[in-house]
Amino acid sequence: MSYLQLHHIAKSYSLGNKERVPVLHDITVGFERGEFVSILGESGSGKSTLMNIIGGMDQDYTGDVMIDGGTLRQKKEKQLDDYRKLKIGFIFQNFNLISHLSVLDNVTLTMQMTDVPRLERIAKAKQILTDLGLSEHLHKRPSQLSGGQKQRVAIARALSNDPDIILADEPTGALDKKNSTQIMHILDDIAKQGKLVIAVTHSQSVADYSTRVITMEDGKIVQEDIKKRSLPV
Numbered sequence: 001m002s003y004l005q006l007h008h009i010a011k012s013y014s015l016g017n018k019e020r021v022p023v024l025h026d027i028t029v030g031f032e033r034g035e036f037v038s039i040l041g042e043s044g045s046g047k048s049t050l051m052n053i054i055g056g057m058d059q060d061y062t063g064d065v066m067i068d069g070g071t072l073r074q075k076k077e078k079q080l081d082d083y084r085k086l087k088i089g090f091i092f093q094n095f096n097l098i099s100h101l102s103v104l105d106n107v108t109l110t111m112q113m114t115d116v117p118r119l120e121r122i123a124k125a126k127q128i129l130t131d132l133g134l135s136e137h138l139h140k141r142p143s144q145l146s147g148g149q150k151q152r153v154a155i156a157r158a159l160s161n162d163p164d165i166i167l168a169d170e171p172t173g174a175l176d177k178k179n180s181t182q183i184m185h186i187l188d189d190i191a192k193q194g195k196l197v198i199a200v201t202h203s204q205s206v207a208d209y210s211t212r213v214i215t216m217e218d219g220k221i222v223q224e225d226i227k228k229r230s231l232p233v
């Protein structure tokens with residue numbers, strides 16, 4: 001079985017009245033660590049809905065998300081919290097940085113939820129930010145950065161608890177081509193280091209940077225391309 005396995009996932013949203021609108025249909029797919037997977041699909045095809053289910057943010061679905069030999073469904077609230085906090089790093093289109101905090105504090109903030117001592121947190125955050133080329137910007141506010149720099153801060157934050165899985169929902173959606181390319185290369189490097197990276201996009205050219213492209217249409221997987229790179233063992 002794959003490291004992360006989706007097994008017959010289906011979901012519908014209810015519209016207040018009794019009507020339910022189906023948005024995901026029978027999604028069965030597996031993912032391995034070291035993969036950089038793009039989920040490609042038009043707006044409304046169910047990509048974000050699927051990411052929220054994988055990320056443990058949405059529990060209103062049928063089917064199973066299996067990881068580490070168990071399902072998310074079996075996890076108690078505290079375990080699910082740890083899963084969201086420690087196993088998964090989230091990256092969003094609009095960065096979701098906290099505007100009144102410095103770059104450094106944006107990264108250490110998420111680490112405060114774990115039991116890493118304060119000085120160690122700061123040192124680790126500085127190291128991750130430096131690796132991403134942001135050492136000159138540690139004490140700036142997000143508003144003083146370019147879009148590409150903001151997304152690198154968000155990536156640093158997502159890496160801060162050393163998660164196994166990175167979920168990026170349209171990470172290049174607000175960026176120009178040059179910055180998009182840079183972000184996709186960074187995500188590729190993260191996967192090469194052995195994490196599972198899943199990035200949502202509606203752009204074929206962005207998807208082409210990944211090791212595998214899964215195409216979604218109307219809540220279904222319609223195509224799966226296995227791409228070039230062999231995976232680390």
Ligand code: ADP
Pocket residue numbers: 013014021023041042043044045046047048049050
């Ligand atoms: P994508 O991320 O691919 O653009 P989404 O997963 O956001 O697609 O949405 C899939 C479908 O579900 C769309 O038709 C959208 O309108 C609908 N949808 C998303 N969120 C909700 C919600 N909270 N309530 C009702 N319908 C929703």
Ligand code: MG
Pocket residue numbers: 047048049169
């Ligand atoms: Mg979306």
